[in-house]
Amino acid sequence: MKKILIIGANGFVGRRILDQLSEQGTYELFACSLHPDIQPTENHTFIRLDIQDYPAVETLLEHIAPDVVINCAALSAPDYCEQHPEEAVAINVEAVANLAECCEHLGSRLIHLSTDFVFDGKENRLYTEEDTPAPVNYYGQTKHQGEQEIEEICSDYAIARVVVIYGKALPGQHGNIVQLVKNRLEAGEEIRVVSDQYRTPTWVADVAVGVERLILTEKSGVYHIAGGEQLSIAEMAYRVADYFHLDRSLIHPVSTEEMNEATPRPRYSGLSIEKAGIELDYTPHTFEEGLEEMK
Numbered sequence: 001m002k003k004i005l006i007i008g009a010n011g012f013v014g015r016r017i018l019d020q021l022s023e024q025g026t027y028e029l030f031a032c033s034l035h036p037d038i039q040p041t042e043n044h045t046f047i048r049l050d051i052q053d054y055p056a057v058e059t060l061l062e063h064i065a066p067d068v069v070i071n072c073a074a075l076s077a078p079d080y081c082e083q084h085p086e087e088a089v090a091i092n093v094e095a096v097a098n099l100a101e102c103c104e105h106l107g108s109r110l111i112h113l114s115t116d117f118v119f120d121g122k123e124n125r126l127y128t129e130e131d132t133p134a135p136v137n138y139y140g141q142t143k144h145q146g147e148q149e150i151e152e153i154c155s156d157y158a159i160a161r162v163v164v165i166y167g168k169a170l171p172g173q174h175g176n177i178v179q180l181v182k183n184r185l186e187a188g189e190e191i192r193v194v195s196d197q198y199r200t201p202t203w204v205a206d207v208a209v210g211v212e213r214l215i216l217t218e219k220s221g222v223y224h225i226a227g228g229e230q231l232s233i234a235e236m237a238y239r240v241a242d243y244f245h246l247d248r249s250l251i252h253p254v255s256t257e258e259m260n261e262a263t264p265r266p267r268y269s270g271l272s273i274e275k276a277g278i279e280l281d282y283t284p285h286t287f288e289e290g291l292e293e294m295k
């Protein structure tokens with residue numbers, strides 16, 4: 001039975017991966033997060049851990065000796081990273097490098113979650129794993145640096161770049177675009193959404209399946225684990241309104257310029273999933289299939 005350690009297991013993605021692996025019943029599961037377990041079960045052992053506490057990380061990894069470590073811990077809010085650059089480097093770069101060193105030392109495979117925000121979004125096409133990152137904000141910059149640390153340090157690793165993840169979140173987890181739009185429209189509130197930024201939205205359950213495939217392959221490298229359709233944020237909002245029979249006239253599409261956000265964001269950062277399709281047999285659900293669980 002493979003021993004798997006999920007770090008950041010209270011987070012939106014980390015918990016779904018934990019649940020997905022738990023359902024299989026074929027893994028010995030350990031889960032870590034900064035705060036207490038948001039949903040304890042008998043199927044995993046939970047340990048509180050701050051990934052910035054290097055001795056604690058080293059001791060824990062030596063104690064568990066996991067076959068695979070999945071790192072979902074991050075400072076993942078772009079605006080927060082822009083305003084707290086030192087904290088973003090400490091968690092998204094330095095702690096990742098330390099984790100990579102520990103994994104390399106113990107011979108554990110490291111699977112690390114990254115983002116489409118490593119790209120500048122200036123291409124009007126889907127980005128492949130071969131494209132050169134050029135982040136436009138601090139979050140993207142730190143995530144790219146984290147990737148580089150892993151590529152330098154680890155001999156057995158996978159970097160899973162994911163995009164605008166949506167799905168049903170647990171209480172206490174941050175929201176996502178679908179939940180935000182649905183909640184606002186259900187409350188009869190107007191919503192402004194960007195109409196000229198494009199992504200390949202990804203159902204959180206597909207990320208969990210993609211990451212499990214990365215446990216099972218022995219290949220190292222970067223993999224794009226995303227949805228199969230490129231949509232603007234405004235198109236996503238309209239599709240949510242239509243699917244849940246909500247009032248689409250409450251949606252106001254605006255340009256990036258009009259939105260005037262303090263943190264720059266890439267225009268086109270949809271990811272090509274061709275490599276994951278060929279090498280991992282990864283086939284995501286459609287946007288509407290993903291929405292189904294939020295009924």
Ligand SMILES: NC(=O)c1ccc[n+]([C@@H]2O[C@H](COP(=O)([O-])OP(=O)(O)OC[C@H]3O[C@@H](n4cnc5c(N)ncnc54)[C@H](OP(=O)(O)O)[C@@H]3O)[C@@H](O)[C@H]2O)c1
Nearest residue numbers: 008010011012013033034035050051073074113115164165
């Ligand atoms: N969600 C998206 O749309 C999206 C898009 C692109 C990329 N990603 C990437 O996917 C990964 C997971 O994202 P997510 O949405 O699941 O993020 P999330 O919900 O914010 O979860 C991140 C988790 O990291 C944990 N954490 C933060 N600082 C920590 C520390 N010092 N020590 C230990 N744990 C710490 C937090 O634990 P506690 O809750 O216990 O405090 C939190 O649950 C990230 O790498 C992110 O960059 C996400």
